[in-house]
Amino acid sequence: SQQGEEDPQALSIQEGENATMNCSYKTSINNLQWYRQNSGRGLVHLILIRSNEREKHSGRLRVTLDTSKKSSSLLITASRAADTASYFCATDAGDKIIFGKGTRLHILP
């Protein structure tokens, strides 16, 4: 079963614009992570935010977490062609993590 659900399913923006993806989840969590997957490749960890944190930054990435709404957002600022990928949120479930279906981001030149 998949706990997180990303929105939108797909997003196309012009290079240089900001991209925002959202994730909603169902049960209580200790942390939430975002991963990126380039086409046909493995996943790369981007950022982890713990349940007692509300916002976290890493380079051009900004993640927010609202545990009362069971939701998170990932903002990528000043997008680049290399940001074209699928982005997944993942929530902890015991010793494993559960992924959402992902947002497919396409950066237009």
Next chain:
Amino acid sequence: DTGVSQDPRHKITKRGQNVTFRCDPISEHNRLYWYRQTLGQGPEFLTYFQNEAQLEKSRLLSDRFSAERPKGSFSTLEIQRTEQGDSAMYLCASNGGSGVSTDTQYFGPGTRLTVL
């Protein structure tokens, strides 16, 4: 520093055949995870090991699937009597160990299985 590696990267097989995939985790990691990912979906958890012990198996892991990690290092995932529905990307990830967090997982490139 080598990351997680998987072999083969691609496998095409006929329905009914058995296939085996291998995963080599990052050397200091004691946890190893297997996932299956179909087109347009996120990875779905199959099973995980801590050292050589298989600690959890998903209901997705039918009797035709078996995973091993005999010496607590590399792992194999075998699918017997493959079906067309087994066509997917099989991903391996690792983490954990002395001073290594078990929150973030480090993924291999995956093995893409096509069952004809």
